[in-house]
Amino acid sequence: MRALCGRPGGGVEGSAIQEIPTPEPGAGEVRVRVEAAAVNPADLKVLAWKDGGAFLHSKHTPLVVGYDFSGSVDAVGAGVTDRRVGDAVLGFVPYARSTVWGSFAEFVTVRSDTVALRPAGLSAARAAALATGGSTALQALRDKGRLTLGGSGGRVLVNGASGGVGLIAVQIAKAMGAEVWGTSSAAKMDAVRAAGADHAVDYRVTALSSIREGFDVVLDAASTSSYGECSGILGPKGAYVTLLPSGSLVTGKLAALFSSRRCEFVTVKPLAADLAWLAGQAAAGALDVRIEASYPFDQIKEALTRFQTGAGAGKVVVEWAPRSG
Ligand SMILES: NC(=O)c1ccc[n+]([C@@H]2O[C@H](COP(=O)([O-])OP(=O)(O)OC[C@H]3O[C@@H](n4cnc5c(N)ncnc54)[C@H](OP(=O)(O)O)[C@@H]3O)[C@@H](O)[C@H]2O)c1
Structure with missing residues (x-):
């Protein structure tokens, strides 16, 4: 799969889109085919490996960051009964030293009980922008x-x-x-x-x-x-x-x-019930999710740089082109 690959301390400049092996979902996990991901301050902290970034991700190369995502379940691991292949979901990768992969990739694996179903009427971009x-x-x-x-x-x-x-x-x-x-x-x-x-x-x-x-x-x-x-x-x-x-x-x-x-x-936790409530509110129009800029995945470094400037109010998102099959 294609992913933004960096290295601890390399910053945005030291990262590049590369081909890496697609992760397999472990027991209790789902693999999500990412349709949209949103940029957070943590992405920059982890790539720079400062301002607490070392507490938010495991240290290894390639360093695949990205927390927020929305997409569809593509594979399920052993024992998963609460999500099925094809489910549209939203969630975020845990902010933890144990986190290995991120959402700035074609696929991400997370525990099935940490993702919520994405209601009709909520785009993948807005769902991702809402998660963290x-x-x-x-x-x-x-x-x-x-x-x-x-x-x-x-x-x-x-x-x-x-x-x-x-x-x-x-x-x-x-x-x-x-x-x-x-x-x-x-x-x-x-x-x-x-x-x-x-x-x-x-x-x-x-x-x-x-x-x-x-x-x-x-x-x-x-x-x-x-x-x-x-x-x-x-x-x-x-x-x-x-x-x-x-x-x-x-x-x-x-x-x-x-x-x-x-x-x-507070340390945010990916709780499916909270994500479901937030997504429901946004789908119903009760919660406005403000997206200030959207980029195709190929321009993810521009998206990160844009976020770094703090130019606009709201989220910067990255979207994958629709894929067939
Ligand atoms: N503990 C957790 O679980 C958790 C979870 C999520 C985020 N965080 C952290 O929380 C922070 C905020 O996250 P975020 O996603 O909201 O970041 P963000 O989108 O970058 O927003 C940061 C906001 O802070 C404002 N700001 C900057 N300097 C300020 C100042 N001196 N006084 C008041 N406001 C100021 C900015 O306003 P202007 O642009 O108008 O200047 C901006 O709107 C980040 O450090 C992030 O890493 C922690």
Whole structure:
């Protein structure tokens, strides 16, 4: 099969599309013929082998990255009963040191119980673009923020609301009944408002600490802040939720031990039920998946470079040309 093959530390420049053996699904796994994949910051971190990239993928050459995908099941491993050949699915490869192959390839193998069926009416590109960002936003707000869908979510601040996680987080926070503030650069504030934020804030102009007090959840999607900086704007039982482990997370967790407020870190998990809910919402038009650029697979390096520039709000996706047979 054809895949984007890099090497740890080689970056995007050190990668190239090459022919490699097609992986076989192991017991409990499905092999998915990829129709679309979406770019995430983790792809760049792993190829550069820095900023925590070493925790997100196994170190070997060729290094095949790519997490989000949508496509159709092409083969099933021993013991798989929940998915069948031909099923249209979406999912993402686990962000883990044990991950060997990625989705920037013609085929990817994953555990069958980590993929969801893709509903009619949701394109492969939008499904792929939703997988990591949507799951992270949902798991952060629900599991760490302790908000509930259809609830009265109080006040939520999403820092980095114009990104892959942030744009979906704004929408889910609204579905959880919250009044939502979202930060971004000035150029992307319209996208943040279009996602449903009640208040868009330019992070270059207004410090998080001066937005207002009394947030129930501060979801630091950009992970540029800390519990220490945000504890003053949290309500008495508020939670600061970050997506990146750091020294300030440890300090924040210690400080929160002496407070009614919480300091949380989320690691996204590929849960079929979450992916199914997200896909259903998107197919029904209740969740907007914003794609800012789409490239054919042959131009995957351009897609990665585009994402690296942070030019637009939304996801960059890569699509395979339709194949017969
Ligand atoms: N822990 C986990 O399980 C998990 C899961 C998914 C992602 N992540 C990590 O979470 C981070 C965000 O992921 P993503 O997919 O949303 O990335 P993304 O699409 O690149 O978006 C990042 C966003 O952060 C904003 N930003 C940049 N600098 C900022 C600042 N100083 N203050 C506020 N916002 C700022 C950017 O806004 P502008 O472009 O408007 O400047 C951009 O919209 C990445 O580091 C990623 O690796 C972790």
